[in-house]
Structures are given as structure tokens and as C-alpha cells.
Amino acid sequence: MSDYNGLRPGQVLADASVADFISSLGLGIARAQQALDTNSIEQLDAFIQPIPGLGGKTLIEMGFSPAFYHYQHADISCSMNLHLRVEESTGVDFGINGAYNNAETSNDDSESSSSSSSSGSRSETRNREASLQITARSAGEVRLNDSRVTLTGADLESRLTSLVDGLAGNADISAVAFERSETPINPTTDASAQQVIVSPNAVAFRAFGYAGGVIRIASNSDTTFVANPDTSLSVSRSNSVANYARKVKTAFEDAGFEVTHWPPGEAIHEVLFDIDRHHIRPDQRDGLQETAQMLARAGVPFRLVGHADAPASPGYNLGLSQRRVDEVERQLIANGVNRTQITSAVGAGEAAANPGGDEGIPHDQAHRRVQILLDVDLLVIEGAGGQVISGVEPDRRDHAESASNGWIHTFDANDMSGVNGKQVSAEGRSWTLSGSAVDGHAADSPQAFAKNLANSINADAGSQISASAGGAVCNLARKSDPIQLHLISSSSRDLRMTSSESITISEQFANSSSERETTRRTGNSTVAFGATLDVRHAKQFELDVTGNSSISARLVSIPAPPEFLDTIRSYLGS
Numbered sequence: 001m002s003d004y005n006g007l008r009p010g011q012v013l014a015d016a017s018v019a020d021f022i023s024s025l026g027l028g029i030a031r032a033q034q035a036l037d038t039n040s041i042e043q044l045d046a047f048i049q050p051i052p053g054l055g056g057k058t059l060i061e062m063g064f065s066p067a068f069y070h071y072q073h074a075d076i077s078c079s080m081n082l083h084l085r086v087e088e089s090t091g092v093d094f095g096i097n098g099a100y101n102n103a104e105t106s107n108d109d110s111e112s113s114s115s116s117s118s119s120g121s122r123s124e125t126r127n128r129e130a131s132l133q134i135t136a137r138s139a140g141e142v143r144l145n146d147s148r149v150t151l152t153g154a155d156l157e158s159r160l161t162s163l164v165d166g167l168a169g170n171a172d173i174s175a176v177a178f179e180r181s182e183t184p185i186n187p188t189t190d191a192s193a194q195q196v197i198v199s200p201n202a203v204a205f206r207a208f209g210y211a212g213g214v215i216r217i218a219s220n221s222d223t224t225f226v227a228n229p230d231t232s233l234s235v236s237r238s239n240s241v242a243n244y245a246r247k248v249k250t251a252f253e254d255a256g257f258e259v260t261h262w263p264p265g266e267a268i269h270e271v272l273f274d275i276d277r278h279h280i281r282p283d284q285r286d287g288l289q290e291t292a293q294m295l296a297r298a299g300v301p302f303r304l305v306g307h308a309d310a311p312a313s314p315g316y317n318l319g320l321s322q323r324r325v326d327e328v329e330r331q332l333i334a335n336g337v338n339r340t341q342i343t344s345a346v347g348a349g350e351a352a353a354n355p356g357g358d359e360g361i362p363h364d365q366a367h368r369r370v371q372i373l374l375d376v377d378l379l380v381i382e383g384a385g386g387q388v389i390s391g392v393e394p395d396r397r398d399h400a401e402s403a404s405n406g407w408i409h410t411f412d413a414n415d416m417s418g419v420n421g422k423q424v425s426a427e428g429r430s431w432t433l434s435g436s437a438v439d440g441h442a443a444d445s446p447q448a449f450a451k452n453l454a455n456s457i458n459a460d461a462g463s464q465i466s467a468s469a470g471g472a473v474c475n476l477a478r479k480s481d482p483i484q485l486h487l488i489s490s491s492s493r494d495l496r497m498t499s500s501e502s503i504t505i506s507e508q509f510a511n512s513s514s515e516r517e518t519t520r521r522t523g524n525s526t527v528a529f530g531a532t533l534d535v536r537h538a539k540q541f542e543l544d545v546t547g548n549s550s551i552s553a554r555l556v557s558i559p560a561p562p563e564f565l566d567t568i569r570s571y572l573g574s
Contacts, residue, residue: 022076025551029074036069036555048568060568065560074553090536127174130487130497131506134163136466136479140500144170145493151503155454157468157475160483161279168276172491175276175316177323179484180330185465185476191422191433194414196449197296202334203424203453203474205416205446206293210382211389213410214298216396217245217377223405226393227381231255245377252381260380267371268302268378271328275363276312278323280331285471288328291372292335294380298409299341299399302374304328306347309367310354316488321370322347328370334473343375383413416444424453426476429463431456446472 043066050056132142134151141150142163149166153159160178168176184200197204215225220241224234225248233251238244242263249259262268269291271284280288295302306321306328325345333339353367383389394406422433434452435444441451450469457467457476468475484506489495495509 025076029071029076029551029553033071040066040068044568048571060565065565068558068560070556070558071553074551077550127488127490128495128509129507130489130495130509132485132487132497132499133482133504133506134160134485135482135502136477138500138502140502142167142500142503143498144172145495155458155468156466156477156483157279157470163485164277164279167485167487172489172493172495173487174490175312175320175488177278177320177486177488179323179486180477181482181484183478183481185426185478187424187426187476189422189424189433191419191424192414194411195416195419196422196424196433197293197336198424199334199336201330201476203450203476204289204293204335205419205449205472205474206289206335207415207446208411209413209415210384211387211411211413212380212382213389213392213407214294214300215248215379215381215406216300216402216408217241217248217379217405218403219405220244221405223248223394225251225405225407226391227252227255227257227383228388228390228392231387241377245379249379252379256385257387258382258384260382262374262378262380264375264377265373267373269372271324271370271372272365273324273368273370275309275368276320278320278327280327280470282471285331285473288331289335289471289473292332292337295332295341295372296336296338297411298378299338300374300376300378300408301341301343302372303343304345304370304372306345306370307352307367308347308350309362309364310350311363314349318347318349320347321349324368324370328372331470331473334475416446416449419449420444426465427463429460429465431460450474 047059047064047066050058054062136156138159139151141148143149144167147170149163149170151159152162164176164178167173182201186200187198187203189196189198189203195206197206213227218241220237220239220243222234222236224232226232233248233255235244235248235251238247245261245263249261252259269287271280271288273284274281304325306323306325308317308321308324310317312320325347329342329345332342350367353364381389389410389412392407392410394404396404396406396408397410399408416435419433420435423430424433425431431453433449434456435448436452437443438448438451438455441448447469450472451474453474454467454469457463457465457474464479466477466479466481468477487497487509489509497505497508499505
């Protein structure tokens with residue numbers, strides 16, 4: 001049965017098929033008409049059969065004919081009564097019940113086994129920083145809790161070194177770094193520029209007991225090299241620029257010269273450093289100064305790359321390697337290198353020592369270094385056997401034709417003769433140069449001149465300049481120029497610095513914090529609940545249909561058509 005809920009009366013009436021009922025009445029009249037016609041046709045057989053009692057004549061011949069009947073019209077009437085009743089009911093029953101049970105045990109001194117457990121641990125230690133400042137006038141000591149570090153030494157560099165080493169040796173200090181702020185002094189001298197080199201903050205002394213020069217190998221081509229009127233070397237091309245440079249080196253060595261090959265991309269010199277240090281060690285100064293003076297003479301461009309070994313964080317190592325580069329650059333410039341020759345000066349951190357970023361990589365001296373790198377093939381030719389370097393060819397000392405082979409620099413043999421008694425001046429003060437033997441340095445050696453000049457400047461009470469000798473270089477700084485030291489500690493102890501009045505504490509260590517918390521809990525928890533939901537829905541339909549119908553029809557008899565009768569007679573007569 002259809003769902004009559006909500007239907008209008010017309011929709012219910014349509015669903016009751018009233019139209020179908022009326023249609024069936026009309027079809028009944030049509031079927032009655034068809035039956036009458038069929039009956040009339042079936043009577044024809046009786047009308048055309050001869051009848052013996054009538055002399056063998058048929059009913060047609062005797063004037064009879066079959067009758068046809070036709071409903072002339074029909075009236076159909078229909079009435080219906082519909083009664084629809086819908087009953088609907090809904091019922092809902094809901095019930096819920098639950099239970100909770102919890103048992104927990106806590107014990108700080110023992111462990112127990114249970115169905116569930118949780119534990120947590122937190123530990124925090126952070127790096128802290130402090131800083132202090134010294135100048136050339138600083139003296140006294142720095143106190144870190146109950147330890148003391150005294151500034152010792154006759155000049156600023158030695159006192160700085162003693163302070164850095166003393167602080168870095170404290171168990172609570174992880175690292176010490178320093179930064180210079182130098183005011184240009186711009187000294188001048190009346191000594192030969194071949195023997196005394198001045199730069200904004202240094203005076204360097206140099207002596208070579210032999211003549212020499214620098215050859216650039218830029219192309220793999222046949223070249224004749226003239227070192228002096230008695231030495232002309234023709235070197236044919238090879239299979240590469242690198243191999244051609246080796247052929248030229250061999251040719252000069254066979255002629256009695258000492259030759260150093262500086263290939264491109266390889267370090268021509270490396271400066272080594274102590275762990276967590278960026279000031280230049282005494283045993284590294286002479287080699288660096290000799291390389292610096294050679295680079296200054298040659299005027300060739302080069303680059304600096306600094307490195308650090310793996311211990312400490314990558315960020316700290318990156319900064320440490322850059323400070324090492326800065327210190328080497330400072331010494332190169334002090335020895336006469338033009339700043340424009342340095343194409344780049346970059347710290348690479350621990351990239352070479354620990355490319356995989358692994359943990360636990362040990363210290364390695366091979367990675368605590370600064371490399372000096374060239375981008376061209378150079379040969380340093382030294383007439384150590386007394387050979388003269390003059391009238392050189394190809395002469396490229398004007399640095400023209402950079403893509404061709406040739407001499408780009410030459411220098412004559414020289415010592416420190418004539419330097420004694422010359423003057424160095426700065427800021428209205430002058431000091432006489434002396435090569436007297438001092439502190440183990442031989443008389444008239446470059447190192448003796450540097451040390452004696454530093455002593456003279458520091459002994460000048462009217463000067464505001466502080467001097468420090470390092471090898472063959474006398475470094476200059478204004479007495480008021482600050483040097484900032486940064487201390488890093490990962491210790492959990494409370495640290496506090498105090499110092500003498502001439503040492504300024506710029507920043508104290510922040511109070512340390514170390515917290516550790518451990519919690520252990522064991523227990524059983526049970527939660528149970530239940531719920532029921534019963535929904536009942538019922539719907540009942542009742543449909544009553546009552547009605548009556550009537551049909552009134554007029555039936556008339558129609559004689560057979562004359563043409564029909566004539567056709568039959570013709571058939572019977574044939």
C-alpha cells in the first residue's frame with residue numbers, strides 16, 4: 001500500500017485509479033459492439049444454405065437478409081466514496097550505566113611492574129658568555145671565582161697571549177676569543193723600501209741573501225726564459241700548462257737555481273694554530289713572513305681559507321676559522337702585501353674536518369690552519385748559488401699580458417746593511433733603528449731590528465703608541481685601542497669575574513641554571529560503561545473505497561447494405 005501520510009484528497013483519488021475504472025467501462029461497450037458484429041457475420045452461412053423444404057432455395061433468395069446491430073449511443077455514470085485513515089506512533093527507551101576503578105602506587109626508591117608506566121627526565125645546561133676589555137696600558141690580574149690570571153710580558157702581544165692562555169686553561173671556560181680595534185698609526189721611514197716595509201699598523205724588516213724572481217706560467221707554449229746575460233733557457237711546450245710548469249722548473253734547477261712551484265688551487269703556505277686559538281704561534285711567524293714578503297714582491301692575487309677541527313659546535317668553529325683568517329690577513333698586510341691582492345678571506349669552519357657532520361671527531365692539527373691559495377701557476381726562482389737576476393725575458397713585471405708566460409717580479413740580494421741609524425717616525429715621534437743582538441736574535445738580523453724598535457717605542461714615555469715584536473715585524477697600536485675578549489662557559493657553576501682597575505669587565509656570566517627532575521609512577525586504571533537505546537516507530541493506513549456505476553445504451557438494427565446482398569446473390573447464381 002502506498003504511503004498516504006500527508007497526501008491531499010486529489011492525490012489519494014488519483015492513486016485509487018478512478019480513471020482506469022471509467023476506461024474499463026468504455027472498453028466493455030466496445031467489446032459488446034464487436035461481439036454483435038461477429039454474430040451477424042456468422043449467421044450468413046444459414047442464409048446462403050439451400051433449404052430442401054423450400055424447393056432448394058436459400059433464405060436470401062426468399063428475401064431474407066441478416067440483421068446488423070449498432071449501439072447508437074451510451075451513457076456511463078460512476079460515483080465513488082473514499083475514506084482514508086492514517087495512524088502513526090513513535091516510542092524511545094534509553095538507558096546508561098558505567099563504572100571506574102583506579103589503583104596507583106608511587107615509590108621514589110623502588111621500581112615495580114605493572115600494566116602501564118610512565119617516566120620523564122629533564123636536564124638543562126646552557127652556554128654562558130662574559131667579556132672583558134684590555135688596552136696596552138692594562139696590567140694586574142683577572143679573577144674568576146677563586147682562580148687568578150696575571151697579565152705578564154713586556155708588550156701588548158705577550159700580555160694578551162698570557163691572558164688568553166690563562167683564561168682558556170680554566171676548567172670552567174670552554175673557549176676564549178678576542179677582537180682588535182686598531183687605529184691606523186701610518187709610520188714612515190727613511191730606510192730603503194727593499195729592507196724596511198711600512199704599513200698602517202706595522203713595520204717589517206726583510207733581508208734576502210740572494211737574488212730571485214717570480215715567473216708566471218699562463219700558457220702551454222714554447223718560451224725562452226732569460227734570467228741574466230749568461231742564462232737563457234728555451235723550454236718547448238708540453239701536453240698541459242701544469243706539465244709545462246714542471247718542465248720550466250726542471251730547466252732552472254738544472255741551471256743551478258733553487259725553484260719553488262706554486263700550482264693553482266693548492267696551498268702555497270699553511271699557518272697552523274693551537275686548539276681553540278687564533279693568534280699566530282711563534283713557530284709559524286717566520287714562514288708566514290717569508291711567504292708574505294714574496295707575495296708582496298710578486299704582486300699576484302691570492303685567497304685565504306680558514307679551517308677548524310671538529311670538536312665544538314659548527315657555528316663556533318665557523319667563527320673561529322674566520323678569526324684565524326683575519327689574523328693571518330693582518331700579518332700579511334703588515335709584511336707589505338697590498339690589501340687588493342687578497343681576493344677573498346673566508347673561514348670554512350669544520351667543513352673539511354667533518355664533512356659528514358659526525359659526532360665525536362677528535363682534535364686534528366691538520367685542520368687547524370689557514371691556507372694561502374693561488375689561482376695561477378707560479379715559479380719562485382732563487383739565485384741561492386750567487387746567480388744574478390737581471391735583464392729578464394719575457395719581462396711581464398708591468399703585469400700586462402696576463403695570459404702569457406714571463407717574469408712578473410724580480411728582487412736583488414740584500415741584507416740589513418745601511419739600516420742602522422735610520423729612523424722610523426709616527427705621530428710626531430721618531431725612533432732610531434738598531435740591529436744590536438737582543439733576546440737571542442743575531443745582530444743585524446731582521447728579527448733584531450724589529451725587537452729593538454719595539455723596545456724603543458715602548459720606552460718612549462711621551463709616545464701614545466704601543467709596540468709588539470713578532471718575528472721580523474714590529475706591530476703598532478695606540479695605547480688606548482681596546483682589545484675585547486669573549487669568554488664562553490658551559491659549566492653549571494656560578495661564575496663571577498673581578499679584575500684590576502685597568503681591566504674592564506664588560507659583561508658578567510649570567511647565573512647558571514641546572515635542573516633535573518625525575519618522576520616514576522605505576523598504576524592500574526579501569527573504566528567500563530554501557531548504554532542501551534530502543535527506538536520504536538509504527539504507522540498504519542486504512543483506505544475504504546465504495547461506489548456505484550450505471551450504463552444506459554441504445555441499440556438499433558441496421559439492414560444489410562444492398563451492395564452486400566447483391567454480391568451474395570450473384571455468388572449464389574453463378
